[in-house]
Amino acid sequence: GAGVSQSPSNKVTEKGKDVELRCDPISGHTALYWYRQRLGQGLEFLIYFQGNSAPDKSGLPSDRFSAERTGESVSTLTIQRTQQEDSAVYLCASSLVDSNGIQYFGAGTRLSVL
């Protein structure tokens, strides 16, 4: 399909392991967001990419979290030395720059850290 694709849809890992989450945005969308949604909480902004500009990493909760995006394509969110409090759904969204704020979300990756 032509929507935002995230993989894996579910990930179970052991505390201390590293995980990598992938996001394929809609083709042509220059903006890409990562959010985290903990149980019973709203969407928490993590990081924003816009074209080739420096990303806004202000939402990353610790230095264990990092994200990359090559140009206007795939993005990966990496969590090193996972902790139980990292358990959440990680959502990716993409948009056109001039989109009146409308973001298109993937279905998310549900991460469970045991």
Place this chain on the structure above:
Amino acid sequence: DQQVKQNSPSLSVQEGRISILNCDYTNSMFDYFLWYKKYPAEGPTFLISISSIKDKNEDGRFTVFLNKSAKHLSLHIVPSQPGDSAVYFCAASASGTYKYIFGTGTRLKVLA
């Protein structure tokens, strides 16, 4: 500090009646607001938006009202349908920014 609040975690409404979902914000710089709908195992999808230059925006069965003085917005769905059963998030941003602050969501259940 939760800048966007949806104080009702859940709401049940009979089919055909009006559903009213509420959202409050604290940051007076916010001037653009969106509502998203989320079904289980899917990502949120855009529903309707409103700019602070308006106090109402309507799209079919969905109307969003903005009360700037009260820092309050509401989403009205009328008539409600079982397919409207979902979690609804409001989001807010300030002009010139790309960051959107989301509320915690309200789970709407429309009873047939």
